[in-house]
Amino acid sequence: MEKVKTFKYVDYLWDESKAASFGDDQVALFLYRSNILGADLRITNYGGGNTSCKTIEKDPLNNEEVEIMWVKGSGGDIGTLTRKGIAGLYTERLRNLKNVYQGLEDEDRMVGLFDHCIFDLESKAPSIDTPLHGLLPFKHIDHLHPDALIAVAAAKDSEEITKEIWGDTMGWVPWQRPGFDLGLQLEKCLADNPGIRGIILGSHGLFTWGETSYECYMNSLEVIEMASEYIAKKIEENAQVFGGQKVESLPAEERKNKAAQLMPLLRGLASSENRMVGHFTDSNVVLEYINSNDLERLAPMGTSCPDHFLRTKIQPLVLALDKNEDLSDSKAVLDKLNPLFEQYRQEYKDYYETCKHPNSPAMRDPNPVIIIYPGVGMFSFSKDKQTTRVANEFYVNAINVMRGAEAISEYTSLPRQEAFDIEYWLLEEAKLQRMPKEKPLSRKIAIVTGAGGGIGQAIADKMVAEGAVVVFTDLNQEAVESVTAKYNKDQAVAVTCDVTDEEAIANAFKEAVLAFGGVDIIVHSAGLAISKSLEDTTTKDWDLLENVLVKGQFLMAKSGASIMKKQNLGGDIVNIASKNGLVAGPNNVAYGTAKAAQQHMTRLLAAELAADKIRVNVVNPDGVIVGSKIWEGTWAEGRAKANGISVEELPAFYAKRNLLNEIILPEDIANGVFACVAILDKSTGNIINVDGGMANAFPR
Incomplete structure (x- = not known):
């Protein structure tokens, strides 16, 4: 079979050698097809669509x-x-459910009956789309939500356009x-139109199929390509996309600056x-x-595809703000x-009250x-x-759909009641209730x-680990990028930041806001240690410690608190100080003084920021030798000398x-911050204190 690999509007990702490695394992080939289809966002978004195959077992x-x-x-x-x-189900049992189906009012009960068709006892819960695959006879089936196909499906004259493109x-x-x-409707459509290669679902998406995983894959790509090409020509013929430009964009950097200023306010609301x-x-x-x-x-019309509005809500909020505000x-x-948010909330409440049923879940x-x-x-x-x-x-998919549908003829969205019935479907609510419990720092x-x-x-x-999204900052760019490499961008980002530089700190917070929307937790852990006698301590030593430990803490708190106040959600500032801020020890004048300053600044900030529900606390480590960067330098030698022992004897x-009598590890300090x-x-x-118990460092 000749492999057609040239597509303009979709990515051909089938790797023959990779596919061959699965041999005759049709389930593995079905999973492979699914994965490469899902890798192209023009074909389907995260969580969108579903795929299947049928085998003899x-x-x-x-x-x-x-x-x-x-x-x-x-x-x-x-x-x-x-x-x-x-999920693995007996196909015949699933089809036999036609004998007990009692009509549209029976849909929810039918989902429960899917469990009686389970073959593989380790199956994931079958989705609502299971019968759409089961009632069709094909070995491999794709149900996808490509932008181009939904544009056709959402066009005012969708059925006629379908005929025009595919005959x-x-x-x-x-x-x-x-x-x-x-x-059942898909089954009937196929019976009425034998030999078709797929089915368009109005306002919804696409069904395509094939006898092999590869044939199914190619069929899907070819159908999407044909729709995409058709729409591209229509857009080319229509010089005024979306009616032309009304507002001119700000330059890129100004847009980001505006977004960084506005996001904490939007997040709070x-x-x-x-x-x-x-x-x-x-x-x-x-x-x-x-x-x-x-x-x-277009914006008030909302989206057409259920997968779209379930994640985006029925419509967006358009800000009545000038771009130069x-x-x-x-x-x-x-x-x-x-007032804009209040109006949106009220309109959403009206939508809920107008469309709700006696058994609808509570308003979200x-x-x-x-x-x-x-x-x-x-x-x-x-x-x-x-x-x-x-x-x-x-x-963004919805935007592409609107553009395509408008270029074809006219965009149509789902009626509000239809949209509500999906958004507040009891089965959708049951899916939400099955979601795992959120972690303690989720949403932070x-x-x-x-x-x-x-x-x-x-x-x-x-x-x-506890659910927060985190901005890792450090003076050492290579180090901070290395430690965040194990995370994806939905979990953590790395930002190079010199905590003695006010502009660098402002930039770090800007990156945090643009990445995640604001900030809830600030931990000032950047530090270094210098152990010298009074005579040996230089002004350079003194300034370095004061700048990194004290000035850095001040600048972090100042920038961070302003964002927290904009959000009006409270927040936490935790400063990593040291036992040495409480205990007078030898050869420690600069370091101990800086740590004491950190501790008292924390008290001052706690008093000042309490009205904004911003809590400020200190975690005091001591003797964190294993895994601590501070002990890699001359500090270890200085502390060993001050205590009359060798460096090797320090732990x-x-x-x-x-x-x-415990060795204190970095993870122990992390647990203190988490607490x-x-x-x-409150x-x-x-x-x-996370020091194993140092009586001379008891704060009270």
Whole structure:
């Protein structure tokens, strides 16, 4: 078979050698096809669409051969789909459910009956789309949400356009909520149109198939390519995309500056019920839409595809702010934003009250997910970075759909009641209830200085492990990039930052805001140690310690607190000081003084910032030798000399001198910080000693 590999509008990713490595394992080939389809966002977004294959297996109950359908399970993502994410069902049992199906009012019960069709006992919960695959006879099936196909599906004259593009080779089924009856409609469409290569679902997406995984893959790509080419020609013929430009974009750097100023305010407003994490984009696709004359008409219509609006809400909030608005006066800006958010929340409540059913779940958070600022860009806010980024990507898909549908004829969205019935579907609510419990620091944004290694890295790692998104900062660019390499951009970002430089700190916070929307936790862990007698301590030593430890803490608190105040969500500042700030020891005048200054500044800030619910605390380590960067330099030699021992004896020496006789590790300090920000939520101005118990360092 000749492999056709040239496509303009989709990526051909099939690797023959990779596919050959799976041999005749059809499930493995189905998973491979799924993954490469999901790798192209023009084909389907994260969590969107589903795929399947059918194989012949031995029934463990009677040892007879039976047909089994393997299909993406509920809540999965085809781009990252593995064997654990699929369901295996007896195809015949699934089809026999037609005998007990009682109509549209019976849809929810039918989902429960899918479990009676399970073949593989390790199956993921079958999704609502399971019968759409099971009632079709093909061995391999793709259900995808390509922008081009949804544009066709969402066009006013979708059925006619389908005929124009594919002739009699494609079927068309009008919009219907996913479920068993839609599976019956697909089955009927195929029976009425034998020999078709796929089916367009009105306002929804695409079904394609093949006898082999490769044939199915090629069929999907070819169908999407044909639609994309058709739309591209229509757009080329239409000189005024989205009615032409109404607003001119600010220059790129100005857009980012505006976004950084505005995001903490938006985050605070969008978090009125639940704390949210943000995302910003100002791509050309977004700017073309948000700056257009048609934005005012199209934005309120909402999205057409269920997968889109389930993640983006029924419609975005468009900010009535001029692109040149002075954002420096937060109160004045909030005076303009508050009514816009209140109106959006009220409209969402009206939508809920108008469309709800007696058994509908309680109204969800009425705040917007997508926020549009013409001339600047598009913001999104949701429970974590991945969810908000995906929501943003889905709205970009929706923009592409609107552009295509408008170029074809006219864009149409789902009726509000149809949209509500999907958004508040009891089965969708059940899926939400099955989500794992959020981690303690979920929805929180942390920034940690000195995170390139040692104590700072341990703290930042702990923040990520407990659910926060984290900005790792360090003076050493190579080090901070190395320690964040194990995370993806939805978990952590690396920023080079000199904590003695006010401009560098301002930039670090700007990067935090643009990456995640704001900041909730500030940990100043950057440090160094110099152990010298009074006579040997130079002014250079003194200035270096004061600048890194004290000035750095001051600048971090100053920049960070201003963002926290904009958000109006409170926050935590935790400073890593030392036992040496409390204990008078030999050869320690500069270091001990700087640490004492850190401790007292913490008390002062705790008193000043309490009115804004910003808590400020200190964690005091002592003797963190193993894994600490400080002990890699001359500090170890100085402390060994001061105590009359060798460097090699230091770990044991420090362990023996504390009451618990414990070696203190960077992870122990990280646990102290975690206690401050996640457990001791009514504590401020305190010192948490993590030193194994040093009686002479007891603060009270």
